[in-house]
Amino acid sequence: MRSFARPIIAVSACLEFEACRYNALSVACPLVRDLMPFVDFRPACPEKAIGLGVPRDPIRLVRDGDAVALYQPATGRDVTALMDDFTQRHLATLRDADGFILKGRSPSCGIKDVKVYPDRDPAKTPITGKAAGLYGGAVIAAFPGRAIEDEGRLENFTIREHFLTRIFALAEFRGVYASGSMARLVQFQADNKLLLMAYNQTEMRALGRITANPGGRPWRETIDEYETHLRAALSRVPRFQSNINVLQHAMGYFSEGMSASEKRFLLGEFETYRAGKIPLSAVTGIIRALIARFGSDYLSRQTYFAPYPTELVSITDSGKGRGA
Numbered sequence: 001m002r003s004f005a006r007p008i009i010a011v012s013a014c015l016e017f018e019a020c021r022y023n024a025l026s027v028a029c030p031l032v033r034d035l036m037p038f039v040d041f042r043p044a045c046p047e048k049a050i051g052l053g054v055p056r057d058p059i060r061l062v063r064d065g066d067a068v069a070l071y072q073p074a075t076g077r078d079v080t081a082l083m084d085d086f087t088q089r090h091l092a093t094l095r096d097a098d099g100f101i102l103k104g105r106s107p108s109c110g111i112k113d114v115k116v117y118p119d120r121d122p123a124k125t126p127i128t129g130k131a132a133g134l135y136g137g138a139v140i141a142a143f144p145g146r147a148i149e150d151e152g153r154l155e156n157f158t159i160r161e162h163f164l165t166r167i168f169a170l171a172e173f174r175g176v177y178a179s180g181s182m183a184r185l186v187q188f189q190a191d192n193k194l195l196l197m198a199y200n201q202t203e204m205r206a207l208g209r210i211t212a213n214p215g216g217r218p219w220r221e222t223i224d225e226y227e228t229h230l231r232a233a234l235s236r237v238p239r240f241q242s243n244i245n246v247l248q249h250a251m252g253y254f255s256e257g258m259s260a261s262e263k264r265f266l267l268g269e270f271e272t273y274r275a276g277k278i279p280l281s282a283v284t285g286i287i288r289a290l291i292a293r294f295g296s297d298y299l300s301r302q303t304y305f306a307p308y309p310t311e312l313v314s315i316t317d318s319g320k321g322r323g324a
């Protein structure tokens, strides 16, 4: 059983933490609830923080030349400057965040697809387009390479697995960074070899070269370059075939001890995974059972087979596609 570093996650406060929505309600988010024992949450409600009160009249994004403004039709207040000011100050306190879970479709917290109205006239209701909310958009701009999602997207199991994998890997790396220990970096690279192989082989090789540090560069230079490449490596959902390649590679460690029918079963499970009928965690669970049965120090240390706590494994899915 591996231990896990605790990710730092900034979260929209209305997701389970506070009844701070415009209508004085909160929003149920099973993932946030499930994560509570395993992560350090930093909840914040931008609209409450800028003094709009709870309950409050709703605000919306309105077109303002090339930009968008945050506007409260019932009062005629433009709160764009207030929100920008809060965002600058608040994001400066979140430099160590490994990820963000933000409320989708909110004109403040939304990270995409928030309705934009044509102008400030409350009678004009047809929307003219979609954009990120003011706070959510600023998070995306300020934190490239961090895991940033909204609660709706996280109902998709592929997106959720990707998010969970990233936040626990980035939290572990934060500890390596703070340690100043080259030995810990070498161990981190070794333990994440298969995970990186699945995510991005080009970046995996680059990270291997950086870790080898043939020129004997100073720690700070080495670790900063490693961080840039690690964030790039983990930025995209791995392709199904990349995961299957890693699973086949792992299967090779045990093929001599497995019966023909066991091999057929496992290869069949790979195909079921490829067809999108079971999540990756279902297949890696079988490999973990093989590791327990046959033993392999190398594989048992690989984060790939337990990228996040098993208590968080859930096959529920929104049914809205594999990895949009």
Ligand code: SF4
Pocket (backbone or CB within 6 Å): 012, 013, 014, 015, 020, 021, 022, 044, 045, 046, 047, 048, 103, 106, 108, 109
């Ligand atoms: S979406 Fe953001 S601004 Fe709106 S209630 Fe939730 S935390 Fe507050």
